[in-house]
Amino acid sequence: MxxxxxxxxxxxxxxxxxxxxxxxxxxxxxxxxxxxxxxxxxxxxxxxxxxxxxxxxxxxxxxxxxxxxxxxxxxxxxxxxxxxxxxxxxxxxxxxxxxxxxxxxxxxxxxxxxxxxxxxxxxxxxxxxxxxxxxALRVASPAVRKLAREHRIDIRALQGSGANGRVTAQDVLTAAQMGPAAAVGQAIAVGTNFGATGAPAKPPTHAAPASGGTSTYGEPIPGTTIPLNQARRIIAQRMVESKHTAPHAWSMVEVDVTNLWKWRQREKDKFDHETGGLKLTMLPFFIRAVVESLAAFPLMNARFTDEGIYVNKEVNIGIAIGLATNLVVPVVKHADQLSIKGLAVASAQLIDKARRNKLGVDDLAGGTFTVNNNGSNGSIASAPIINGGQAGIVTMEAMVKRPVVTADDAIAIRSIMNVCLSLDHRVVDGYVASGFLADLKRRLEAMGPTGIL
Amino acid sequence: MAVSSPTQTTQLMNNVDAVRATLYDAMKNDPRTVILGEDVGARGNVFLITKDFSKEFGPQRVIDTPIAEASIVGIAVGMAMEGLRPIAEIQFADFIYPAFNQIVGEAAKTRYRSNGEYTCPLVIRTPYGGGVRGALSHSVSIEALFYHVPGLKILAPAFPADVKGLLNAAIDDPDPVLFLEHKKTYRLIKGEVPDGHYTIPIGKANVLKEGTALTVVSYGLYVHWALEAAQQLADEGISVEVIDLRSIRPMDKTAILQSVEKTRKLLIVHEDNKFGGIGAEISAMVAEEALFSLDAPIRRHCAPDVPAMGYAEPLEHEYMSSPAKIADAMRELARF
CATH class of the missing domain: 2.40.50.100 (RNA polymerase II/Efflux pump adaptor protein, barrel-sandwich hybrid domain)
Structure with a gap:
């Protein structure tokens, strides 16, 4: 037949x-x-x-x-x-x-x-x-099933290291360390994410066998196939999953961050001194504004389920960090309970861990909304992929000085940053999303040198 | 190891020395202690464990019996019920069958039958196991035959210090204990043994080597081989946890489960036949209690389902395991 x-x-x-x-x-x-x-x-x-x-x-x-x-x-x-x-x-x-x-x-x-x-x-x-x-059938042992459930890992996406390519319990744990599905997407916007720059990450140990040539992500050789390692498979799978399940809609606002920038400039040396060398970036200010806007628009801190829209109790902000070979999204837990200073310390620690390849499962779990600092390499607009299981993701694009017509019709040189939002259109419509973006813009523009870290 | 005082001095002993020293102390310290069995008196036991005991303690307390195992255990049961502390010896475990009724039907049931009015504080010592060209009637493992019986404790220590601590615990125990001594380890295995009286709790396994890739549970001679194999695997980068059961029954479920929950793979290694062996019960217990921790089928590396090991050396080698065979079984499970 x-x-x-x-x-x-x-x-x-x-x-x-x-x-x-x-x-x-x-x-x-x-x-x-x-x-x-x-x-x-x-x-x-x-x-x-x-x-x-x-x-x-x-x-x-x-x-x-x-x-x-x-x-x-x-x-x-x-x-x-x-x-x-x-x-x-x-x-x-x-x-x-x-x-x-x-x-x-x-x-x-x-x-x-x-x-x-x-x-x-x-x-x-x-x-x-x-x-x-x-x-082919991906026979999973009871331990693998249990661990996969606990860490929300799709074992179909894993490269098994066991006999006959079986996915072992250790494979699941390794994948979980890459980031659980709760924080799905370690990976946001492949190809456009330049995020916080990181040192090259050590390639995962369960790399797929090389199929001709010794081409790697770090040293790609034209005409060869780079074997998919665990990280790449998971990133690919979660990107596909998010794009295929959450209909993405996109919007962007211009934000005048002149005053915010001044505030940051004024505080950074003191912060550096107080924290023993941590750098005060724009990120914690941005996260602070985001969590305040999420409080005003709780539907943006939600996720789509078959039973309905689940509105998260906690506000846990994932930070997309691009490394040389992969992307990780560690999570600042209870970001709404932290001051800007607290956010600065928490995010700096996570970024440091990510660069040293030391993120644990807990660091990667539980995100409810994601922030992507996409502008550090000059991008002024991007369409990020939503971290699966969340309602949206915002990017901080490059801050650029531009002539701006002010409210009193004067022309001034201002520092402008675009903020882009991808939203899960199943969860919210443009009405809520644009309200959220406008609120975020207002909060960022209201931040200035008189604020308290 | 649970010894009563860590400051005690120790003596280097083999397993025969440890049994002898413990029996001697028991005879010395408690006049209720009686040793009975074939050739335990004048001959001083075939392994010279009770050499000169008869001279020192007299034929009333070191009793040479006829070749009649049912009588040895039957008499000992009566002694135990009436207040003595008999230590019966079955010269080789292979000869224990005639005493099956006395052990299973009488000793093990005494406490239950009398509603606690009588107990049977009896120790039955017997050398067991192969690897000494003992063939059909000087090599068997008998533990599985008695394993099924509630009311009976079965111990099989592998190290001299455990031999002493567990034999003391067996002698102190108010109920019947079957004490198995692997005859190949008698003079092969040496170790430091603390001086003085101490006991090791019955029902406590010993994690001899910690590991992460898989758990190996064994007892007796094969514990030593499993350790050797685990060392080989360590050199290959595979980390094996080795557990010495020491007590076959009661089984230390906690130690086994804790280990399996950590390593997620279990290999049971024993010299006795696989079918209906100790490994079957351990497998069933782990399947019942820890299924969702298992990342591989439970494996049993045991003797083949043939009646006995032959006399011919190749047949004995075929029947017995070896460090190399155990290492292969470990590798296979690690790879799964």
């Missing part, structure tokens, strides 16, 4: 996909759940698992070609179905059984060729490669 495979819909809003790479060639055998084609959309690359066990008969779409979701892309001659339809229970020939039991082959593997007309020669399930199937 032939099964026609169509272009999958990789998310609610995705309408088309590109065949990035055929992982199997016509004639190759393919196991149920084995990836046989890589499909990409504008944001995502995803391997598509085969829904059946059989032989890839035909590919209908060339690599690089883009087609609408639902368009047939391949035909697979099913082996398993033939078994069911074989009412006489004929013993399978050894050749076919071997072929069915063959471990997954690389895309150019040419052995284990099952003739397309082999329909009456089925493989019984007992003769399948159980180890291979287990890997």
């Amino acid at each position: 032939a099964t026609t495979i169509t272009m999958p819909q990789l998310g609610e809003t995705v309408t088309e996909g590109t065949v990035a790479q055929w992982l199997k060639k016509p004639g190759d055998s393919v196991e149920k759940y084995e990836a046989f084609v890589e499909v990409s959309t504008d944001k995502v690359n995803a391997e598509v698992p085969s829904p059946v066990t059989g032989t890839l008969r035909e590919v209908l779409v060339k690599e690089g070609e883009t087609v609408a979701t639902g368009t047939p892309i391949a035909v697979i001659d099913e082996v398993g179905a033939a078994t069911q339809s074989n009412a006489h229970g004929t013993e399978p020939t050894q050749q076919v059984a071997d072929a069915a039991a063959a471990p997954p082959k690389p895309s150019n593997g040419s052995t284990a060729h099952v003739p397309a007309a082999a329909a009456p020669a089925p493989a019984r399930p007992a003769e399948l490669d159980i180890a291979g199937l287990e890997a």
